[in-house]
Amino acid sequence: MNNAEIIVIGDELLIGQVVDTNSGMIAHYLNEIGISVSRTTAVHDDNHQIKQAIQEAFTRVDLVLTTGGLGPTKDDITKNTLCELFNTHLVKSDKVEKHVKQLYQHRPDVLNRLTETQWLVPKDCVIYENRIGSAPLMWFEKEITKGGKPTKQILLSMPGVPQEAEIAMKEQFTEQLKKLSNKQILHKTIIVYGIPESSLAIKIEDWENSLPDYMHLAYLPKNRMIRLRLSGSTSNPHIDLNKEMSQKINQLMPLIKDYYIASDDKPIEVLLGEKLKANMQTISSAESCTGGRVAAMLNQHAGSSAFYKGSVVAYSNSIKEHVLGVNQQILNSVGAVSEQCVIDMAKGVKKLMQTDFSIATSGIAGPDGGTKDKPVGTVWMAFSTPKETVAKCFYFTGNRSQITSQAAFTALIELYRLM
């Protein structure tokens, strides 16, 4: 049971209205216990399509996980479809009824005729409790003969609501599946910054060619940063995968030392936060074009109040002037998207918030507002440290949301390199 396929069920995914984050989350948990995902398939809430996708998957693997189609409304048909596939039928579960009634004890408006269908569950499957929702988590098994040998096939079904699917994997299914895997899978990630993907590939080509066949390198570029992911996968118990991969990583290090950011696959805001916390230092931000995205990145993880104090989003020039103390003459002469303005913003917010570090951004996020001198994508940033305040100009490409998120990300990574 070393390979699995995931089937994501829901019309909304196939018309582009909702982005599927569940399959990645499920893959992440499966990888941790040595199960690779060989394929993910998204299908409509359609009896025939769901059946076809599951049956095809079982010709390739013996473990299939489905997510979605378990709500109480008419378009949710996964439960009935699974009954057909596993030759069973729905029966009332007192346990699920009790759980659902307890879950909604303070919301009597939710308990109605449709909610009652949630405690009808397939007779021949194991039901695990969905702590935060009413849809059941289902574990189906089937004995079949494959190539003359008896084989067990497993299907796990979980809701499409991302929080519920995550709890299903985290608290129920992963633990049970762990007992069935016998393969080692490991990933090690190195983050580099400041070198194009193809130049990096040439620089480390000999090293990459020296990897044994059970190791594989992938380049994952994002926001000018490249995550180099070394993956190892073997069923050979005599290979010490962790040790061998660590050796390979040690050989790689001298080749990339000028671009190296971190050895963990941690987001940049976590790396930055850890450094600030270790030094008991604090940070604030003054944001124009990034509009609160630097702030949101800095406080998105638990414990951020130890180093993050606050931000001023100064979208209009009057806020830059009156709240952050940017010199009015600067705004009138060189304008808000300038070296002088971001330096004043960074100094101003550092003083206002009484922090050790600050970040300031001012740029043209587009789609309008660009000029020949300052095209859309131009972003000035300043970084104030206990020692100095420095400014730097960047040119980003893409649409408004891509420009602002690249700018927020770049601001954090540039400050991290300054520290």
Place this chain on the structure above:
Amino acid sequence: MNNAEIIVIGDELLIGQVVDTNSGMIAHYLNEIGISVSRTTAVHDDNHQIKQAIQEAFTRVDLVLTTGGLGPTKDDITKNTLCELFNTHLVKSDKVEKHVKQLYQHRPDVLNRLTETQWLVPKDCVIYENRIGSAPLMWFEKEITKGGKPTKQILLSMPGVPQEAEIAMKEQFTEQLKKLSNKQILHKTIIVYGIPESSLAIKIEDWENSLPDYMHLAYLPKNRMIRLRLSGSTSNPHIDLNKEMSQKINQLMPLIKDYYIASDDKPIEVLLGEKLKANMQTISSAESCTGGRVAAMLNQHAGSSAFYKGSVVAYSNSIKEHVLGVNQQILNSVGAVSEQCVIDMAKGVKKLMQTDFSIATSGIAGPDGGTKDKPVGTVWMAFSTPKETVAKCFYFTGNRSQITSQAAFTALIELYRLM
């Protein structure tokens, strides 16, 4: 050519490191021109798997779109695999070479031996220009016999980089594909808020049952809001789909009037922005637990500077007191997560930023910091309008990021209902 399948290629998707947003984007463009996506499949950067997935897809549909695996590095093998499938081989394209050299004229470090592989393209396919990247956009065609009839099968290949894939669809492929479709597809979305999904389903059951077989309703709940999406799809040219669907929507309206938010599938920040702009009014925010997310939502769309002036992210109490003017006694007695505190924050930021409206949030995002009286997920919000300042308390569930994003979203929708 009314149905298509999408194949997403890349190891990173199947280990959960990157979320696929391309398939939804592609589906969105195809839907607009009357092509439904019946299935999306994600596979590894593996010759056999890519081939197998494409061949299977062509047994079900005659149009397949692939995204990913076109980079210059060793792990990108899609181009070679497509050559095998379409019995062709790579040749040098002077046009692509010229384009790539121009693209990187200011970045000589990117032009190297690996980049050169980007201008090797399959001989028997049409190449479209990728305006912002070096990977080619490829259009393959094949005549086959299906059920005794000659049939044309089309494969379109685009890069995995989201910006490049979007430009491929938007500027090149959609226009060409439009000529091949003969089906009408329409979606109409109604946004409702303040009613559970199952209660809504009961309320509109008779109406839903009255829909003709070429219309279909889906419930898309998110953040306490439900998008009701009515989809229509027909090849019958005598049906005026737009008119019939509008009639159905008109019948639905009286049933949901108490919960109705909007008839467009517009994000709440756009609806709010449009109302503010129409009234020439402005807004600011004072954020503790939402940490800049309300600000980022308010300014994420072009033109937001017309109504959004700025925000203070007041993570620490000293900022709440000294920048926003929250009474110190409130912070010392009832604390920052309280009705009095958010009211002071909303009034303070409105005054500081000189706006007509303001939003304030203060809550416990978790995972730590909860108490019996104020468990994790407790969020106080205040809304200041030209007439009044009102506060409201909410309890959200989920992890830190879910709590903060639900809170930011709820703040916008609650203010929208107050306006």
